[in-house]
Amino acid sequence: MQELDIKKLDGKSLDVAETDKERLKTVFPQCFVEGKLDIDKLLSLCGEYIDNDFEKYKFEWKGKSDCLRIAGKRSTGTLRPCPEESVDFENTNNLYIEGDNLEVLKLLQTAYYRKVKMIYIDPPYNTGNDFVYEDDFKDPMAKYKEITSQTTKSNPETMGRYHTNWLNMMYPRLRLAANLLRDDGVIFISIDDNEVDNLKKICNEVFGEENFVINISWRRTDNQPNIGNVARVKEYILVYAKEIKSLSLNKLPLTEKAINEYRYEDKKGKFRRAIMLDKTRGRHTYEIKTPSGKILTGPWMLKEEEFNKLVEADGVYWTSGGEEQPYGKIYLHESKGQIPNDFWGIEFGTNQRGSLEVEKLFEQRLFDFPKPVSLIKNIINLGSSDNDIVLDFFSGSATTAHAVMQLNAEDGCKRQFIMVQLPELTDEKSEAFKGGYKNICEIGKERIRRAGAKIKEQNADVDVGFKVLKLDTSNLNKWDDTPLASTETADLFARMDGMIESIKKGRSELDVVYEVMLKLGIPATYKVFENNINGRKVYSIGDDGLILVCLDGSNGGITPEDVTAMCEFSPAKIVAAEEAFKDDVALSNAFYISKDSGVEIMLL
Secondary structure, three states, rough: OHOOOOOOOOOOOOOOOOOOOOHHHHHHHEEEEEEEHHHHHHHHHHHOOOOOOOOOOOOOOOOOOHHHHHOOOOOOOOEEEEEEHEEOOOOOOEEEEEEHHHHHHHHHHHHHHHHHHHHHOOOOOOOOOOOOOOOOOOOOHHHHHHOOOOOOOOOHHHOHHHHHHHHHHHHHHHHHHHHHEEEEEEEEEEHHHHHHHHHHHHHHHHHOOHEEEEEEEHHHHHHOOOOOOOOOOOOEEEEEEHHHHHOOOEEEOHHHHHOOOOOEEEOOOOEEEEEOOOOOOOOEEEEEEEEOOOOOOEOOOHHHHHHHHHHHHOOOOEEEOOOOHHHHHHHHHHOOOOOOOOEEEEHHOOOOHHHHHHHHOOOOOOOOOOOOHHHHHHHHHHHOOOEEEEEEEEOOOOHHHHHHHHHHHHHHHEEEEEEEOOOOOOOOOOOOHHHHOOEHHHHHHHHHHHHHHHHHHOOOOOOOOEEEEEEEOOOOOOOOOOOOOOOOHHHHHHHHHHOOEEEEOOOOOHHHHHHHHHHHHHOOOOOEEEEEEEOEEEEOOOOOOOOOEEEOOOOOOOHHHHHHHHHHOOOOOEEHHHEEEEEHHHHHHHHHHHHOOEEEEEEO
């Protein structure tokens, strides 16, 4: 088959390091010698010269270099569709992904590279009791299978690597997440006192110090505890841009206090006053006449012609009394909101209110202190609009999905969400477990269903559906080169027999179609249609039939006539299982038929 030059799907996620290297080559081709980067030459071209100064400021910890290798290691996993747990599977643009977020972030690279507008995450706060994601460089999928069959672990300070373990968990995930952000994208990260300093340091490294936007202090509680030496009532929300020069945050809705500032009114509506006279910022001196005939000279903040236009348009408010002063009018109906400051009070919601929201939906308390919908809704409002993609890869109880749907119902936008959550087991003594929820993902999915149903009652046009995808090993058979446990010949033959077919037993055709989409960079929200072409079952991906997938080897297998019929649909690619072809001659003919039609053929 090699001489036919037919490509095979390799079953691996995007090679992030190679992609970044190719981008670097386009800017600095002279820094590559025989395909390898000459770092000294790159530094010198950027005005940085090697001075052998080993006492430079660095943020280091044990395992940091392994983090980079883990982030760069390509995933061999896949995401299997689960229509029976989804809502409106065929039509929704939202995703709920069940799996270890490190592997999932790798698998999203090809389809969502630089396409996500905003990310919000609420990672484990490292209180000593939170689940710690233990990554395995050698076999991450095997480790994932092991983790999902265990109960919650802890990360006590007595381990001696309290901060190190947390950093090793966060660093590779943030590296991969940064790749998904658009140039005008933004990430919001909730954190508390335990790791806020370390989080800011790794974010400075991943996103760049120059892309730091703000560190918001949020009052998380309605009440102040009265025990101990001090009362901790706040958490933080760190905000970083992908590229600060491209970032444009939206404004927050006006608070009730801000609305009360619009206490004046004329025929155009309510307004607040805008200063015109300012002795320090005023740059323009000219005479104006008050309604009573009094002469004022300034200094004014407007030029004379601008002031005269406002007078003609009834845009000036004059104070009454002895000292007549002119003010501009800022109308409430023209306000686009207010820019955020770095302190958000309880008007943005609290953890107690977040708990009550979930309790009201489920009629029982299933989740401890989730973020309130109002808080996340304000964050999403700042960072996204229109059809933007919102990603949360520590989804928890799925507050972010709830907030996206609610905000879309209110402002008419069509934001799409991608939720990612590890199916962490619930404690057998917990109310969640007693209520039938064996892991956190079951709570999150059910919350979206219930919240979505209520939102749909308010606004029928809102997309409250979601596709459930679950992380698993690849659907494609790959040769297992691990040493056999025994020397029995039968064991070797059994392994060889497993390679006869390219697709693993027990996997559905839809599983394979979604893996094809994932590895070819097609978003999982694209529609999949089942067609009959020349009597053979063929899956068409996308409304325009971008990719055709044929796994149907019935009735003697795929023939050249079948391929000719497929090419008539003008797809960009035809992907087929190699064993589905009638024979090598049929495959060879198929290759030349597709080539003559300008269609690429790829094998599984």
